[in-house]
Amino acid sequence: MDAEEFDSFYTASFSRLVGQIHAMIGDRDEAQECVQEAFVRAWSHRRQLEKAHAPEAWVRTTAYRLAVSRWRRTVRARRDPDRALQRRESAAELSPDHVALVHALRELPEAQRRAIVLHHMCDLPVVEVAAETGVPVGTVKARLSRGRTALMSLLGDGPADDLEGVSHA
Known part of the structure; x- marks a missing residue:
């Protein structure tokens, strides 16, 4: 997958993947960050994605795993109560x-x-x-x-x- 194909793939699927991960984890901001990170990882694996039957599934799975890992770290670190307020404000949109x-x-x-x-x-x-x-x-x-x-x-x-x-x- 060359840079132009990757850009097209990103443009076509980023918003859809954010919506899907958001529904899975319940936090839109976190979903956006995880999908973005998954695309960064996808870029470094773009040759393998070329051979994959479903590159969007690869990015979705990677984003979901990132979200789970981040959630586990967050639980251990005990979230700041202000973060819950930020989530409620972004949900209002x-x-x-x-x-x-x-x-x-x-x-x-x-x-x-x-x-x-x-x-x-x-x-x-x-x-x-x-x-x-x-x-x-x-x-x-x-x-x-x-x-x-x-x-x-x-x-x-x-x-x-x-x-x-x-x-x-």
């Missing part, structure tokens, strides 16, 4: 449906949340979700079923009816 959905997604177990986001917001087939998460297809189906049921009870007839509607927010 998003649509109410998006905020409600991300809040409801936070209530799900991590594995269900990730499966829901990958399948419904990233439009990945169940087989690809299984490959990206490293679990059997049946496990992904069970997580999707349980996650959707939980979201319906958390959201009622609200934004859960249109998961795809917030993928680019």
Whole structure:
């Protein structure tokens, strides 16, 4: 992948990936930072990405892993209470449906949340979700079923009816 192809790849997928990671982790600023860092790493691995079938999946997985690592470090360091206020202020810029959905997604177990986001917001087939998460297809189906049921009870007839509607927010 040359510089021009990489720039096109970045331009076409950055916002979508930020929306997807945001839905997975619940923090838009953190999602932007993790996706940016994942693209920096992708640049240094661009020759391997050229051979990969799904370079966007590689960047998404890398960004998600970065987010998990950062979260673990943050938990150990005990976040400053002012940081929670900053997150609430940045969330005010998003649509109410998006905020409600991300809040409801936070209530799900991590594995269900990730499966829901990958399948419904990233439009990945169940087989690809299984490959990206490293679990059997049946496990992904069970997580999707349980996650959707939980979201319906958390959201009622609200934004859960249109998961795809917030993928680019």
